């Protein structure tokens with residue numbers, strides 16, 4: 368098995384129960400990602416097919432707070448919400464569950480017009496050159512983990528193999 372452990376990511380064999388979602392034999396998975404203060408947002412408290420998920424604190428447009436767990440697998444839009452209901456097209460604010468720092472805006476969303484892409488850093492240096500992005504608008508196609516553009520091409524290359 369080839370490991371892709373630069374940028375906090377890992378290629379793992381695709382478990383049989385996710386092969387319905389992704390036909391690829393391998394999955395690209397976020398192994399770790401960090402808030403601007405270096406807290407790891409990947410947690411074993413929530414698992415998606417035995418793979419630890421990404422837990423974030425969120426506040427919705429009605430000022431209610433709760434938690435969201437995102438699948439760490441690229442291309443899988445699975446999420447779990449706790450203490451909060453989310454409706455499509457609403458904009459959320461996203462925070463680190465450890466230190467409550469708000470995740471910074473990385474770029475305007477390329478998919479929906481109103482959303483902003485928030486950065487989840489792939490190392491503790493909080494570099495925008497090495498981050499994942501998540502749209503802050505629920506229901507947007509980018510409201511799942513996506514990569515910053517400069518690493519996107521590497522991922523395409525890896526998945527194509």
Ligand SMILES: [Zn+2]
Nearest residue numbers: 402406463466
């Ligand atoms: Zn933090």
Ligand SMILES: [Zn+2]
Nearest residue numbers: 476482502507
């Ligand atoms: Zn968007």
